[in-house]
Structures are given as structure tokens and as C-alpha cells.
Amino acid sequence: MKKLFPGVFVKGNKIYTISLAPGYSVYGERLETAGEKEYREWDPFRSKLGAAMAKGLRHFPIRPGDRVLYLGAAQGTTASHVSDLVGRNGVVFCVEFAPRAFEKLLPVCESRENMIPLLADAGDPSKYSETVGLVDSVFQDVAQPNQADILVRNCALLRKDGLAAIAIKSRSVDVTEAPAKVFDKELATIRKAGLEQLEVVRLEPFEKDHALAVFRKPV
Numbered sequence: 001m002k003k004l005f006p007g008v009f010v011k012g013n014k015i016y017t018i019s020l021a022p023g024y025s026v027y028g029e030r031l032e033t034a035g036e037k038e039y040r041e042w043d044p045f046r047s048k049l050g051a052a053m054a055k056g057l058r059h060f061p062i063r064p065g066d067r068v069l070y071l072g073a074a075q076g077t078t079a080s081h082v083s084d085l086v087g088r089n090g091v092v093f094c095v096e097f098a099p100r101a102f103e104k105l106l107p108v109c110e111s112r113e114n115m116i117p118l119l120a121d122a123g124d125p126s127k128y129s130e131t132v133g134l135v136d137s138v139f140q141d142v143a144q145p146n147q148a149d150i151l152v153r154n155c156a157l158l159r160k161d162g163l164a165a166i167a168i169k170s171r172s173v174d175v176t177e178a179p180a181k182v183f184d185k186e187l188a189t190i191r192k193a194g195l196e197q198l199e200v201v202r203l204e205p206f207e208k209d210h211a212l213a214v215f216r217k218p219v
């Protein structure tokens, strides 16, 4: 295994994290043992952050030890890899508002001490700001028409110099507009709020009409 980013590894064209809950496959991903460690394969067809890495992402938004605010955790597929890579010194606050997805998220959080499930609307961070406090990174994948605004609101909880990443689904914003135009508009909204745009990656062929963008909160 070679290091791709701190806490993220590659072998051939496959991406892995080291499992914090050995023996537990969260979404049917392959587990591979090497020495004392168990590696979990990160499927780019099931995870937009995985897809962004497979498409050559350069600014990885999350580091070992980070406190992460994860918006749109669903059943914990990507959030579980984020949990692996931040490790035992980090924490992942997993915000999800759909009760059925949340129910499936709970056992994943129970298997990992650093994943905190929060049943809440990411559009209203005041509901969890006290629990979460300041974070080192925000990751958002909510597929909502106002996804840029939701990110901006949550970046009130992001520390200065911290990183924010957003998976933008153009069809959730406007099904009739060309995806590139939708991305431009959403990215402009986030830049206007004072965040510095570092990188944008289109996610095809893993996800149609999606892009992942990384921002930094200025010091």
C-alpha cells in the first residue's frame, strides 16, 4: 500500500482506509488484511469523496485528528471512511435528517467511537452548534436546491484556515440548466460568502452531473 493522502492508501487503482472497526464491512466493501492492519476498499461508485480522489483530487479536505462536520451522512458509507482516516484522535459529527437513513447510520456509529450521529436539518446549524463547537473541516453531500447556502451557513462552525468540501448535484439545483452553469453559480455563492476556492473536480463517470469542490476559510 502506498500513501495517497494522510490516512488514505492506494494499491493499483484501488483506494483504501485502515479500518477502525476490523471485521465490519459497512456497505459491502472488500476488507483486506495486511500484517496487523485491516484495509477497507473505498468504492468511488458509492462515495463522491472516493470518486473525487479517483478523478485526481489534489486538495484532500480531511486530515488525521480532524474534527469533521459531515452533512448528509445517510447510512454512513463515506462517513465511515472519514472516521477511519481521522482516527481515534479525531471525531466525525454525522448530520442526517431522514429517519430511515439515520436508523441505518446508528449501528455504524456504534461500531466507531469517533462517529457522533445527529438527527438534524443541516439547513439550521444552530440546532447542533453547541454539540459540535468549532471544526477543522466541513464535508457536505446533501443534494438539495440550496446546497451552497447550506454549506455557507455551516461554515460558521469552521475554524479559520479550515477546509470545506461540497459535492454539488446539478440536477438538485436546476434540471433544465447545463451542469457547468449550475456549478458556476453555486461556486460563486460560496466564494461570495468569503471562502477561497481551491479546486473543483467533475465526478463523471462515477457520478453523472456532479462536481466536488474544496474551499478554505481565510485566516
Ligand SMILES: C[S@@+](CC[C@H](N)C(=O)[O-])C[C@H]1O[C@@H](n2cnc3c(N)ncnc32)[C@H](O)[C@@H]1O
Pocket: 046, 047, 048, 071, 072, 073, 074, 075, 076, 077, 078, 079, 095, 096, 097, 098, 101, 120, 121, 122, 123, 141, 142, 143, 144
Ligand atoms: C447523496 S446522500 C449522502 C450520501 C453520503 N454522503 C455517502 O456518501 O455515504 C444525501 C443525504 O443527505 C440527506 N440530507 C438532505 N438534505 C439534508 C438536510 N437538509 N439535512 C440533513 N441531511 C440532509 C439525505 O437524507 C440523504 O441521506
